[in-house]
Amino acid sequence: MPASLLRVVLLWMLASSVYCGDTQSTFFEELKTHIVINTSRVVATLDETFLCATLDWWPSSKCNYGSCPWGHAGLLNLDLGNPLLERTLAGLAPFTIRIxxxxxxxxxxxxxxxxxxxxxxxxxxxxxxxxxxxxxxLPMEKWDAMNELFKKTGVSVAFGLNALYGRSKSSDYNVVGPWNPSNAANFIRYTHDRAYPVTAWQLGNELLGAGIGKVVAPDLYAADVLKLRNVVDEIYQGDTTKPVIVAPDSFYDVGSKEIPKFLKSSGPNVVDVVTRHIYNLGAGVTETNELIGRVLSRVYADNEAAKYKSMQSVLQEYPQTTAWVGEAGGAYNSGHHQVSDAFIFAFWYLDQLGMASRYNNQAFCRQSFIGGHYGLVDANFNPNPDYYGALLWRQFMGRGVLVVDVINGTNDVRAYAHCQKDKKGGLTLLVLNYSNTTKHNLDVSLLGFSTPTELHNYRKLLADEECEAASCHKNTEDSSGSLRLEYHMSPANGMITSQTVLLNGQPLQITPTGQLPTLSPISVDSSSPISLDPLTYAYVVIPNAHAPACLVD
Known part of the structure; x- marks a missing residue:
């Protein structure tokens, strides 16, 4: 095991013992940390349906490592009439379901x-x-019932089509021969004629590059997607809007050539969205301590950030094409119970949401909404901890993405800021404390930097030990008498593997009448630091930030 990863695992093991008792333990170290938010401009503007999760086809017989966690979560077995399914979907709307x-x-x-x-x-x-x-x-009666639910809950659908239909498959890893679009075309026409809320048609799943069962060559894949483009253009001809064409829903590594070759072969105005999948934590069978170590590891996060950056570089040559994360479960083969369905996984999931938005991805599809050990909701449709993290994102993280700089001597704190949803001039800050031993007291500065040099000079100022708060923190907000709203999230009983999350110390649970709980903040004077306990995270809403970038529509 690499030394850096071993250190993370050892830190988590210490955290486990610490969190068996009082999470406010007095022997935590405290550290002052500076967070600088550049409010002069947004660096990305997201679609309203950026939040996304998947519904999968797996039947109840799908098992991994002796566990069979899919039950009735697969599309053909899902209880579409369950009221809690309806409420949890509606709670995240506007929302995308990737099928x-x-x-x-x-x-x-x-x-x-x-x-x-x-x-x-x-x-x-x-x-x-x-x-x-x-x-x-897929019987059309089932498809009709799905769309009744989607329309009722305000869900948009990205539907993944069968890219192997009617084609030859060689005895080895490769697919040969063209895709037959006839069955897909009939299905697309059926969907169009009933005005079902499909806003994206995808072709194939993990068939390009490092495929899981078969591989289609980039030029052949491009020819297939062109067929789909022609089918969609014909069927939706004359419509005010039409679904986007999405491909290849495959893996991507820095420097890999398959997606660039695919885009070059496709030509202009064919592929609207390039999607990739993220399972960067390895197999779900990974031992619990090691998997948690990977969740908390800066190395794993930085490696993924490099892929986000690389994909943006690739797409600079194709300005008509945007990026999505089409499927992201962290740990493949159904995830890992008490990790990917527990409180600790917010430190992977929310960090990925933040990175995806920062690098201008227009959707991030969590694997899964239900099913496996990584669902936002469990087999009984009760929210897992990450559902509430997503719900707070939906309520407060707006479309405009701001640049955040965390200034201290550690890598413990990660932060993301957006314009506040539905509040001009306001902003929302998401902060995560990856340390299990240090409480961070966060001083937030809202500043407008017109050049990188200005930011560099400000960083030097904050690093000066003689710098007094009054002279170093020139917030653009008028904080006198102003309040911010804080939503602090922590695990029940201090156990990071808990499947119950506390909001400001109170457990979040479905009410006795089957409703989602109210998410109540604490109000704090905006001039005071944000106190972030070890291995917790918080959404901080600053309605009176007067952020210039957030004053425009």
Whole structure:
């Protein structure tokens, strides 16, 4: 194990013992940390439906490492009439559901010619078959019921189509021959004619580059996507808006050539959105302590940040194309119970949301909304801790993304700031404390820097030990008599593997009548520091920030 990772694991083990008792333990070190938010301009403007999660096709027979965590969470088995499903979806609206996953490239749609030529068969486990399953069919009655739910809850849909339909598959890893779009075209027309809320059509899942079962060459994939583009353009011809075309929903590493080759082969005005998947923490079977160490590791976060930056560099040559994170579960093969469904995973998930928005990704799709050990909600539709982190993001993180600089001698604190949702001039700050031993007292400066030199000079000023707060912190907000709203999130009983989260010390739970709980802040004088306990995070809303970049629509 690398020394840096070993240190993180050892720190987590210490945190486990500390958090068995009082989370406000008096022997925590305290450190003053400066956070500088550049309020002069936004560096990215997000779509309203940036928040996204997946619904997958896995049947109840899907198992990993002796655990079978999918139950009735798969699309064909999901209880669409459950009132808690409706409420949890509606709570995140406007919200995107990405329908897809490994088995999407086996699914046929029981519409058009398929009805008379082939039976509509369920998935059947077969260890020797592609993706270990045969069958897979979507009845239109099920599709109708899904869309009734989506319309009722304000959900937009990004639908992943079967890219292997009707094509030859060689005996090795490669796919040969063209994609047959006939079944997809019938399905798209059926969807269009009923005005279902599909705003994106995707083609294929993890078929480009490091595929999981089969690989399609970039030039062949580009030809397939052009067919999809033509189908969508024809069916939606004359409509005011039409869905975007999304591909390749594959993995991406810095310097890899498959996505650039695919985009070059596609040509202009074909691919609207390039998507990649993120499972950077490794397999769900990874031992608990080590996996938590990876969640808290700056190394893993920095490696992923490099991929975000690299993808933006690739897309500079294709200005008509934007980036999404199309599927992100952190730990592949269904996640890890009491890590990816627990409080600690906010330090991966919210950090990824922050990075994705900072690097101008227009959607981030969490794997999953329900299913596996990484759902935003559990098998009974009760919210897991990350659901509430997403809910606070939805309520307070607006479309405009600001640059944040954290200035101290450690890498413990990560911070992201957006214009406040639905409040001109306001802003919201998300801060996460990755230390298990240090309480950070955060001084926040809201400043407008027109040049990098100005920021550099300000950093030097803050580093001066003789610098007095009165002369060093020139906030643009009028803080006299002004209040900010703080939402501090911590684990129940101080256990970072807990599946119950506390908001300002109170547990968040579904009410006896089946409603989502009220998210109540504490009001704090804006001139005082933000106190962030070890291994906790907070959303801090500053309505009276008067941020220049947030005063415009």
């Amino acid at each position: 897809g996953g490994t088995l999407q490239d086996l699914v046929v749609y029981n519409v058009g010619d398929h009805i008379s030529t082939e039976p509509c068969l369920p998935f059947v486990y077969n260890a020797s078959a592609l993706f270990s399953y045969t069958g897979g069919c």
